[in-house]
Amino acid sequence: MDILPNRKKETIKNYLSQYGADVEIVVMDMNPIFKAAVHQSLG
Known part of the structure; x- marks a missing residue:
């Protein structure tokens, strides 16, 4: 578990x-920026 800055x-x-x-x-x-970054990084 981690919390980003x-x-x-x-x-x-x-x-x-x-x-x-x-x-x-x-x-x-479900923040759209967070969701997009996760999708781009992990597929």
Whole structure:
């Protein structure tokens, strides 16, 4: 579990790119920027 310092798309994508296939669950509030970043990073 981790909390990111902000909700910017690049921050989220950079964070997720560190873990790639190891990410099993993402919990979010459906913010469109966050949702798009997760989708782009994890598919």
